[in-house]
Each structure stands twice: as C-alpha cells, then as structure tokens.
Amino acid sequence: SQQGEEDPQALSIQEGENATMNCSYKTSINNLQWYRQNSGRGLVHLILIRSNEREKHSGRLRVTLDTSKKSSSLLITASRAADTASYFCATDSSASKIIFGSGTRLSIRP
C-alpha cells in the first residue's frame, strides 16, 4: 500500500499560473521528498524537506511540511509547458526506505 496520497490526482492549468499539489501520509517520517517523472521514465529528485523543517525553496519550487497534520504541499510558480509531468511525494520513515504516493499528473496548457 502507498504511504502517501497526492491530491489532486490530476491538475490542468494555464502556462504562467501557479500549480499546487498536496500530499498526506500516515506514519512519522525522517523526511519527505518530491520527485518528478516524465511520461513513464525515471524519477528525478526535486527537493527534500526534513521532519524538523517547515518550508523549503528551490528555484520556482516551494515545499511546505506540516508534521502535525502529516501533510506536505508542492508549489510550482510561473508554470511552463516543460513542467508537464507526474509529481510524486515520497516519505522516508525508517532506514532509507522511500515509500511513494500515487502521484499528481500535471498538465500545463500553452
């Protein structure tokens, strides 16, 4: 079973708009990571946020973590067509075993 669940399952926005994806998980974690996957290819690591951090930025990405609610969000600002992909949250709860959610499919309309 999946540890995390992303919401929404699919998101379609206009180029230039911001995209927000949410992730909820079930158990306590060491960290939470976000990955991107283009069209059934390998996963690309985007950002890692530790359990004692609340917010982290990387370029156009902003990640928040609320351990009391067991949830995280990924914000992509000023979206581009090249951001079209599936985005997964993944939690690391014990000894580096990364468990993935079911993903959000993001489509950017030109």
Place this chain on the structure above:
Amino acid sequence: ETGVTQSPTHLIKTRGQQVTLRCSSQSGHNTVSWYQQALGQGPQFIFQYYREEENGRGNFPPRFSGLQFPNYSSELNVNALELDDSALYLCASEVWGPNTEAFFGQGTRLTVV
C-alpha cells in the same frame, strides 16, 4: 543524468518465464532499492539491499529476488512471470543514511504476454 543505468530498457517475456533486470549504481552508493511501477500508479517498493544483504522488503512474493554486488551493480530476478508483472521496474541507489537523496535509473519496461 543520475549516474544510474538500467538494462535492458524494454523487455517482452512470456508468462511462466524468468527474467533478470540489471542496475548499475553510482560509485560509492552502498544501498540500492527496486521498485515496480504499474501504469498510472506510483512506484511500489519491492526490496532494498545494503552492502549486499537484503535490508527490507515490500509486499512482494518470494519469486521476486535480488542480488547486490561489490562493484555497485545489482539484479532483480523474477521467476514464474505473471501477466500482472508487466510494469516499469526502477532501481534507485543512494548512500545509506536518514536524509539522503536517491538517484533513479530510467527503468526497464517489462511486458509479460
């Protein structure tokens, strides 16, 4: 480029056959994990190897087995293939630790007919 390579990229096998998938990790990465990703789903954890020993297993039957070698390569073996084994198989390598990044290969697309 993640420095992790998987072979082959695509594979077609017949139900009941056996298959071996290979992964070459980054040098120095002592941990490798394998995942199965069905179409439209997130990757499911199969197992992890640390210093050539299995270090955790997901909800997969014993016909899924693995090996990790000292040269940072690893294998996933699946016996008695079933149609539902059709999926993208991903390996991920990392340095052991609680807050480390995993580097994924591009995957092997296995089709069982």
